[in-house]
Amino acid sequence: MHFCSAFTDIGALVTDVLQHNYYPATEGSFTVKFDQSVGCKITKNEIINTAKAGGWGNSIAYSSGILKEGYVSLRFGQTDKQVMFGLAANLSSHTFSVLNYAIFSNNGVISIRESGNPPKSLPSFGKHTINDVFSVKRCGNTITYLKNGMVFYASTVITTKDMHFCVTFADLGASVTDMLQYTSYPADGLFGIKNVKGISLNKATREVSYNHTVVATINQDKIPKFDLGRGYTVTGINTLLFTFIGPKSGWGLAGLYSSSYMKHDGRISLSMGQTDSQVMFGFGNKDISQPYHCMFANNGVIVVIEGSKTTASLGKYTTEDVLSIERRNYTLIYRKNGVIINTSTEDLVGDLHPTIISPDHGAKVTNVQIRDFYTKTDTDGFYIMLNEKASQAAIDAVAEAVSCQIDDPDVTVEIFYSAKLLDALPGN
Numbered sequence: 452m453h454f455c456s457a458f459t460d461i462g463a464l465v466t467d468v469l470q471h472n473y474y475p476a477t478e479g480s481f482t483v484k485f486d487q488s489v490g491c492k493i494t495k496n497e498i499i500n501t502a503k504a505g506g507w508g509n510s511i512a513y514s515s516g517i518l519k520e521g522y523v524s525l526r527f528g529q530t531d532k533q534v535m536f537g538l539a540a541n542l543s544s545h546t547f548s549v550l551n552y553a554i555f556s557n558n559g560v561i562s563i564r565e566s567g568n569p570p571k572s573l574p575s576f577g578k579h580t581i582n583d584v585f586s587v588k589r590c591g592n593t594i595t596y597l598k599n600g601m602v603f604y605a606s607t608v609i610t611t612k613d614m615h616f617c618v619t620f621a622d623l624g625a626s627v628t629d630m631l632q633y634t635s636y637p638a639d640g641l642f643g644i645k646n647v648k649g650i651s652l653n654k655a656t657r658e659v660s661y662n663h664t665v666v667a668t669i670n671q672d673k674i675p676k677f678d679l680g681r682g683y684t685v686t687g688i689n690t691l692l693f694t695f696i697g698p699k700s701g702w703g704l705a706g707l708y709s710s711s712y713m714k715h716d717g718r719i720s721l722s723m724g725q726t727d728s729q730v731m732f733g734f735g736n737k738d739i740s741q742p743y744h745c746m747f748a749n750n751g752v753i754v755v756i757e758g759s760k761t762t763a764s765l766g767k768y769t770t771e772d773v774l775s776i777e778r779r780n781y782t783l784i785y786r787k788n789g790v791i792i793n794t795s796t797e798d799l800v801g802d803l804h805p806t807i808i809s810p811d812h813g814a815k816v817t818n819v820q821i822r823d824f825y826t827k828t829d830t831d832g833f834y835i836m837l838n839e840k841a842s843q844a845a846i847d848a849v850a851e852a853v854s855c856q857i858d859d860p861d862v863t864v865e866i867f868y869s870a871k872l873l874d875a876l877p878g879n
């Protein structure tokens with residue numbers, strides 16, 4: 452179908468024209484096809500080690516199906532043997548070190564192995580039964596490990612490669628059951644802008660070109676809309692600068708709070724404008740008074756506060772550092788420049804309200820961004836920032852390219868214009 456408008460009367464007009472494409476989800480669970488294996492008997496619901504000799508490297512099952520986003524799961528068939536499963540980037544060997552991220556059942560005791568090694572100073576995670584369901588989950592570039600749906604460890608090693616379901620055994624007769632792979636939308640995906648009328652998209656840089664000239668950039672982070680607050684000013688649109696201008700110093704006099712919320716997983720990130728002031732930011736659940744889960748930038752030092760408790764001190768920061776707090780599968784993760792620096796021991800349920808507060812007059816935060824990782828909803832979208840090189844023909848072509856999406860999840864796309872572009876356009 453095609454969008455069409457028709458007019459009878461001269462001068463008739465319509466306004467706020469918008470096309471929004473909805474597409475069915477392609478996510479879901481499915482039985483895994485292990486198409487590469489040695490020393491295994493594989494059925495729909497079970498894999499058994501049938502190698503001629505025991506020991507690692509003699510029995511392994513691998514799926515060439517790619518997991519970009521989602522999880523793999525299974526049950527261990529016994530508690531008295533050695534079995535490892537998880538995600539592997541390739542099948543370069545038959546040893547267990549081929550698994551980049553793995554859960555290891557060692558005679559009924561659970562531990563983590565990453566590229567064959569246990570993460571530094573990481574203890575075991577107790578015993579399991581044959582009824583427990585274990586999962587290795589990928590969200591963006593973050594890997595988490597789950598038992599019966601609850602995260603028990605979040606990896607500090609970022610993943611950038613495609614991953615594959617892999618299971619390996621050391622003991623003869625060892626088995627796993629109920630193997631499952633769940634594929635979901637990539638949290639860090641990019642909608643498909645079409646190559647029409649001279650428009651092209653560089654997915655690596657997210658730059659949109661018209662006739663080989665870069666005229667726009669795409670950002671998947673939402674422009675923050677803090678509709679409640681007091682004592683601050685805002686400058687900019689693509690890189691936001693908030694300055695706290697309370698009548699005097701003191702907590703409760705200046706802050707920002709969003710009454711809109713993320714029901715699902717999401718993130719707030721920003722940079723500090725200085726290292727000699729106090730700023731709290733994170734997720735609140737009631738009002739502007741204080742984010743319940745937050746990072747506290749305290750005169751150059753990062754502290755994690757959850758509720759009324761200080762749970763961690765994470766060292767110094769600079770004005771160049773990007774600090775972020777995100778929720779993934781009810782687990783709260785704190786990052787500095789994309790690297791995990793702390794993982795909460797509390798499960799975070801309920802709605803997330805982005806909140807920023809400061810007691811210091813003149814304190815600044817910059818590059819404030821909000822992301823909702825649940826890409827099936829309208830709350831998660833993209834905005835396109837056109838620069839001063841965009842002619843009216845380029846603007847029209849970008850708009851058409853966006854409206855011609857035909858193979859992507861439901862997204863909302865907003866187009867914004869830089870101040871320099873608005874000044875340059877005819878009629879301004």
